[in-house]
Amino acid sequence: MPTPQPNPFRPSFGVSPLVLAGRGDLLSGFPLALLEGPGSPLRTMLVSGPRGSGKTVLLNELEEAARTQGWIVLRAYPGADMLTDLTATEIPRALAALDEDRPARRITGASIAGLGSVRTETTEPEHRPAATLISVLRTLAERLRTHGTGIVISVDEVQSADPEHLRAVATAVQDLVRDSHDVAFLAAGLPAGITALLQHPGTTFLRRAELVTLGPVTAEESAAAVAETVAAGGREITSEAVELIAARAHGYPYLIQLLGSLAWAQASLEESAEITAGTVEAILPHAVSRMGRQVHAPSLHGMPDSQLAFLVAMARVADADGRAATGDIAAELGVAPNGISTRRRALIDADLVTPADYGFLRFTLPYLREHLLDTHA
Ligand SMILES: Nc1ncnc2c1ncn2[C@@H]1O[C@H](COP(=O)(O)OP(=O)(O)O)[C@@H](O)[C@H]1O
Ligand SMILES: [Mg+2]
Structure with a gap:
């Protein structure tokens, strides 16, 4: 066996994959929106999806596209200091970086060159006194206008941000857009979190935003990403193995990376130059339990007992695709069919379950059924 090649899959959160599956429309639309002008709807994008659906990766790619066009990216991090970080650190830093490109220095004193003692003084940025988010943003936007570029403000994990902070950022953005800034x-x-953001009074401007729901990628897109990633890593993979990974990933980006990574590792263990369907079969149980620990356990954490009982009952009566009749769930819980409607609603709102055909629910993410059966035998 030649020296083992590094694993090209990236099964961790917030890390861009070597090859993106799908999302092409979004990624090609955004650079156009930046060049289109302040009216473009894609300039305000709210990306919603469960853990592992690729939100952070998409944000990173969009930010990168903006930087390529010379735009400045300001990241707002949810937390007590979100606004002061932007106003007092991030934006001044961006302004300072612009100053470095073109030093804000003028010559004072001697006006005749060669007469010695030329004194220079650095001008104090005039945005210092009483800086507010809007005022510093406006200064930055005006400076960038001369460069023909603009500002991207991005917030990841909005569900953890203070709604008042989000309102302040949204108001500032709206203010600048109104003045035709980029x-x-x-x-x-x-x-x-996205729903709450839209319902917050004071963020009405965001209701015109492009709402992007990160659903599953197609089997073809998954398969192409798997095949390309393996090839880039310098290994072989059979077409059956590619299709098996695509099928078992159910279009869920984290699983594409996880299944690929485990299959790659298994092939290394077997000292095989090729990933086969057998390699993939061998790692499926590991993938399912890792998915349970990394994705399902955190999303069930702190959930009311009654909702958890609902999910466990649903897991027991669901078919292998994670689909269950609400009547069966109620019967399993030993309550009347109308006795589960509150919990049903709460779990749909939490995006753990999705209404299927009339009277049916299914688990939103793959392998939640397996995780619940494993942990609540
Ligand atoms: N379009 C994609 N194609 C393939 N893998 C992806 C894609 N988007 C994300 N991933 C992978 O999925 C995992 C989760 O992505 P991440 O953006 O962190 O999800 P989220 O922010 O929604 O929780 C990471 O391992 C990442 O590399
Ligand atoms: Mg994320």
Whole structure:
């Protein structure tokens, strides 16, 4: 066996994959939106999806596209200091970086060159006194206008941000857009967080935003990404193995990386130059349990007992595709069919389950059924 090649898959959160599956429309639309002008709807994007659906990766790619066009990216991090970080650190830093490109220095004193003692003084940035988010953003936007570029403000994990902070950022963005400045606003978060953001009074401007729901990628897109990633890593993979990974990933980006990574490692263990369907079969149980620990356990954490009981009952009566009749769930819980409607609603809002055909629910993410059966035998 030649020296083992490094694993080209990236099964961790917030890390861009070597090869992106799908999302092409979004990625090609954004650079156009930046060049189109302040009216373009894609300049305000709210990205919603469950953990592992690729929100952070998408944000990173959109930010990168903006930087390529010379735009400045300001990241707002949810937390107590979100606004002061932007106003007092991030934006001044961006302004200082612009100053470095073209030093803000003028010559004072001697006006005749060669007479010695030429004194220089650095001008104090005039945005220092009483800086507010809007005022510093406006200064930055005006400076960038001369460069023909603009500002992207991005917020990841919006569900963890203080709604008042988000309102302040949204108001500032709206203010600048109204003055025809080039500003884009990108936010990503769990569906409940995006819904809350839209319902918050004072962020009505965001209701015109492009709402991007990161659903599953297609089997073809998954398969292409797997095949290209393996090839880039310098290994062989059979077409059956590619299709098996695509099928078992159910279009869920984290699973594409996880299944690929484990299959790659298994092939190394077997000292095989090729990933086969057998290699993939061998790692499926590991993938399912890792998915449970990395994705399902965190999303069930702190959930009310009654909702957890609902999910466990649903797992027991669901078919292998994670689909269950609500009547069966109620019967399993030993309550009347109308006795589960509150919990059903709460779990749909939390995006853990999705209404299927009339009277049916299914688990939103792959392998939640397996995880619940494993942990609540
Ligand atoms: N379009 C994609 N194609 C393939 N893998 C992806 C894609 N988007 C994300 N991933 C992978 O999925 C995992 C989760 O992505 P991440 O952006 O962190 O999800 P989220 O922010 O929604 O929780 C990472 O391992 C990442 O490399
Ligand atoms: Mg993320």
